[in-house]
Amino acid sequence: MQPKPVALKVLDLASIILLAISTYLALVFAPTERVMGDVQRVFYFHIGTAWTALLGFILAAVFSVIYLIRKDLKWDRFQVAAIEVSLVFFLITIVLGSIWARPAWNTWWTWDPRLTTAAITELIYAAYFMLRQGIDDPDKRASFGAIYALLGGLSAPLTFFAIRLFRTIHPVVIGGTNPEADGGFSMTADMRLAFFFALFAFTVIFIDLFWNRLRLGDLQDNVEQLKLKVSM
Amino acid sequence: MVDKATEIKSVKVDGTPARGSFIQAVAAVVWKDLRAEFRSRELFSAMLVFSLLIILIFNFALELDVKTRRSVTAGVLWATFAFAGTLGLNRSMAIEKDRGCMDGLLLAPVDRSAIYFGKVISNLIFMLIVEVIVLPVYSALYAINLFQPGLILVILLGSIGYVSVGTLLSAMSVQTRTRDILLPILLFPVAIPVLLAAVKASNGFLTGAEWAEILLPLNLLIAYDVIFIAVAFMVFDHVVEE
Amino acid sequence: MFFQETTPDTSGYMIAGYAITFIVMALYVASIYLRTRNLNQDKTTLEEMDKPDQPGQTNAPRQR
Numbered sequence: 001m002q003p004k005p006v007a008l009k010v011l012d013l014a015s016i017i018l019l020a021i022s023t024y025l026a027l028v029f030a031p032t033e034r035v036m037g038d039v040q041r042v043f044y045f046h047i048g049t050a051w052t053a054l055l056g057f058i059l060a061a062v063f064s065v066i067y068l069i070r071k072d073l074k075w076d077r078f079q080v081a082a083i084e085v086s087l088v089f090f091l092i093t094i095v096l097g098s099i100w101a102r103p104a105w106n107t108w109w110t111w112d113p114r115l116t117t118a119a120i121t122e123l124i125y126a127a128y129f130m131l132r133q134g135i136d137d138p139d140k141r142a143s144f145g146a147i148y149a150l151l152g153g154l155s156a157p158l159t160f161f162a163i164r165l166f167r168t169i170h171p172v173v174i175g176g177t178n179p180e181a182d183g184g185f186s187m188t189a190d191m192r193l194a195f196f197f198a199l200f201a202f203t204v205i206f207i208d209l210f211w212n213r214l215r216l217g218d219l220q221d222n223v224e225q226l227k228l229k230v231s232m
Numbered sequence: 233m234v235d236k237a238t239e240i241k242s243v244k245v246d247g248t249p250a251r252g253s254f255i256q257a258v259a260a261v262v263w264k265d266l267r268a269e270f271r272s273r274e275l276f277s278a279m280l281v282f283s284l285l286i287i288l289i290f291n292f293a294l295e296l297d298v299k300t301r302r303s304v305t306a307g308v309l310w311a312t313f314a315f316a317g318t319l320g321l322n323r324s325m326a327i328e329k330d331r332g333c334m335d336g337l338l339l340a341p342v343d344r345s346a347i348y349f350g351k352v353i354s355n356l357i358f359m360l361i362v363e364v365i366v367l368p369v370y371s372a373l374y375a376i377n378l379f380q381p382g383l384i385l386v387i388l389l390g391s392i393g394y395v396s397v398g399t400l401l402s403a404m405s406v407q408t409r410t411r412d413i414l415l416p417i418l419l420f421p422v423a424i425p426v427l428l429a430a431v432k433a434s435n436g437f438l439t440g441a442e443w444a445e446i447l448l449p450l451n452l453l454i455a456y457d458v459i460f461i462a463v464a465f466m467v468f469d470h471v472v473e474e
Numbered sequence: 475m476f477f478q479e480t481t482p483d484t485s486g487y488m489i490a491g492y493a494i495t496f497i498v499m500a501l502y503v504a505s506i507y508l509r510t511r512n513l514n515q516d517k518t519t520l521e522e523m524d525k526p527d528q529p530g531q532t533n534a535p536r537q538r
Contacts (some may be wrong), residue, residue, distance in 0.1 A: 027492070033481075034481050035481070036482070036484060038483070038487075038488040039484035039485070039488045039491070040484075041492075042487070042488055042491040045491070045495050049495075085502075088499070091498060092494070092498050095491070095494050095495075095498075096491050099487050099490055099491040099494070100491070102487060103482065103487055209502070209503075213506060216506055216509055216510050216513070219513045219514065219517070222517060223516050226520040227520060229524060230523050230524050
């Protein structure tokens with residue numbers, strides 16, 4: 001059993017502390033928004049997770065390209081780690097958004113460009129893991145995963161772009177209510193502090209989880225090789 | 233499938249210049265697919281019957297009365313094409329894999345992308361034939377004239393985009409353990425931008441929208457086709473390597 | 475206009491949102507931990523299986 005590096009242990013601890021501070025800032029420190037009430041506090045974590053998840057998906061597409069050029073399984077493990085953590089974070093983003101939308105827009109879900117793209121993105125990366133599960137050969141699994149992550153990373157922004165373009169050109173589809181305007185608010189200085197702190201905290205948490213997941217990937221690789229060695 | 237191997241070989245033996253041989257290799261792949269299909273007709277008949285059944289199901293599910301028909305026709309058509317297309321894509325790659333044709337194709341001294349384009353073209357031909365039959369049937373059943381040049385152009389462009397991603401993904405999905413169920417799961421979320429633009433453009437033509445309104449989804453459709461074909465072309469080597 | 479002034483009580487939604495966030499994150503951390511633990515167990519068993527085979531084919535356990 002490989003001991004955790006000290007840096008990772010420090011990062012683990014820092015993540016927990018940052019999460020606690022960020023929670024305090026979001027729940028207590030920031031003032032209550034007047035129109036929407038307490039539910040607006042969900043917004044800080046919503047943006048924090050969304051930002052890191054999108055960053056992770058973009059990173060995954062970059063790792064895809066690097067893997068396809070270099071053919072080094074290290075980049076495959078980077079990619080899996082990034083996508084898995086992002087998938088979890090993005091799920092939180094969607095659930096939080098939905099919870100916020102219920103009192104703010106009076107519905108759990110609307111087929112607005114962002115929500116639709118978010119749902120499709122989540123499905124793409126769920127499919128990514130289903131694809132990987134069906135392949136035993138590590139090199140093939142890595143190649144196929146990289147190709148699919150690349151296609152997915154390309155397709156998701158295209159979808160967003162397409163829906164957004166069509167919906168703004170056909171305002172009838174939206175039905176008169178523009179969700180972006182409905183529920184918008186201006187941040188006070190305290191809110192802004194909580195907001196930027198949440199962004200920072202979730203970035204650190206993301207890196208920490210990513211690192212932990214990366215070590216898990218290395219371990220998986222180790223065990224797989226040992227299995228091959230033993231079975232021979 | 234002995235004839236296919238000899239065909240590919242004959243392409244190479246006569247020593248034509250590289251460019252010509254690439255096109256010849258693509259043509260050989262298309263030709264062997266079409267000939268095999270012409271003999272068995274299993275793929276085509278399955279796709280056709282399946283798509284007619286889907287239209288029937290939509291009829292019950294949506295209560296297609298005259299008024300709703302106009303607004304949902306584009307959606308029903310594309311859902312039908314997408315489902316039938318998946319069936320065809322899956323089968324056409326599975327045949328290659330099962331009969332060991334893929335290995336034969338890979339052994340042939342041709343560029344891998346020639347195999348990709350060959351499969352894309354033959355899949356596209358199957359899909360277009362099905363569409364050519366579905367369109368008049370739909371027109372007759374629901375009294376809507378679908379034979380408008382604009383709509384046919386959209387269907388052609390949409391099918392190209394769908395098949396170009398679909399061929400790449402089906403080449404991947406047949407090599408997995410869960411291959412029969414995996415293709416639609418992989419393909420649908422990724423193909424959504426193409427389907428979206430295609431539905432919008434078709435809807436524009438069907439409802440007689442202004443040209444400027446149709447032009448946007450049409451341009452998007454062309455752009456997506458180019459992007460997907462380019463990416464699939466670049467990565468196909470990695471899908472078939474052994 | 476008067477109704478606009480009073481802030482609606484939506485704290486229930488807020489609590490639900492934060493609860494779900496923490497539960498999902500805790501579940502994910504737990505899943506990483508459990509997977510790591512199981513793999514480490516696998517690894518030790520595999521290493522034990524691997525070792526006796528090393529010096530010839532003798533089944534004698536742990537000569538060195």
